[in-house]
Amino acid sequence: xxxxxxxxxxxxxxxxxxxxxxxxxxxxxxxxxxxxxxxxxxxxxxxxxxxxxxxxxxxxxxxxxxxxxxxxxxxxxxxxxxxxxxxxxxxxxxxxxxxxxxxxxxxxxxxxxxxxxxxxxxxxxxxxxxxxxxxxxxxxxxxxxxxxxxxxxxxxxxxxxxxxxxxxxxxxxxxxxxxxxxxxxxxxxxxxxxxxxxxxxxxxxxxxxxxxxxxxxxxxxxxxxxxxxxxxxxx
Numbered sequence: 001x002x003x004x005x006x007x008x009x010x011x012x013x014x015x016x017x018x019x020x021x022x023x024x025x026x027x028x029x030x031x032x033x034x035x036x037x038x039x040x041x042x043x044x045x046x047x048x049x050x051x052x053x054x055x056x057x058x059x060x061x062x063x064x065x066x067x068x069x070x071x072x073x074x075x076x077x078x079x080x081x082x083x084x085x086x087x088x089x090x091x092x093x094x095x096x097x098x099x100x101x102x103x104x105x106x107x108x109x110x111x112x113x114x115x116x117x118x119x120x121x122x123x124x125x126x127x128x129x130x131x132x133x134x135x136x137x138x139x140x141x142x143x144x145x146x147x148x149x150x151x152x153x154x155x156x157x158x159x160x161x162x163x164x165x166x167x168x169x170x171x172x173x174x175x176x177x178x179x180x181x182x183x184x185x186x187x188x189x190x191x192x193x194x195x196x197x198x199x200x201x202x203x204x205x206x207x208x209x210x211x212x213x214x215x216x217x218x219x220x221x222x223x224x225x226x227x228x229x230x231x232x233x234x235x
Contacts, residue, residue: 051213078172080123115134172198181228185229
């Protein structure tokens, strides 16, 4: 596994200190994560909007470049409860509920595509999607996953994508880098469809700052734990 520069330095220091080789990588990963946590914790509050925009701008807004119609649409969990609450009030869903709205819109645009909801702990989406006009026969549910890495792994196991298929991945823009990195690590080629841009909202930078910090730490944790091969996935 390719190591980050800070890990390399720590491994060399551990070697000088006589730490057994079998323990070096683990200690180096922990040390690197702690170092980056201290860096992020020390950032002034005015820097965090930049972190949010960096995450949200990592993948561009999706546009159909033609070719075969998509085989399926994957909506990453975390937004169904918000969507259901807004549906009851007749409002537009805020935040991650936009993932569900985008999934429904794409399913209507591509009527032959499957619609996969990935994420354990979510309400069952079938009734809500049927009310929105989606045929339940098109809906797939992955209900075992507890995190983004498992979203990718279990979704791949469920649909067994072929190399010539197109799958669209819908999630919040700040979460898209980690989601894309996880799906790539699972060998599942997907096209990024980011939604829920927090920095576009009034006071969105302040709302998303803590989330951005947590997301950068999650990216680092995924890279150090081997759940992603790149801590900065790009298009």
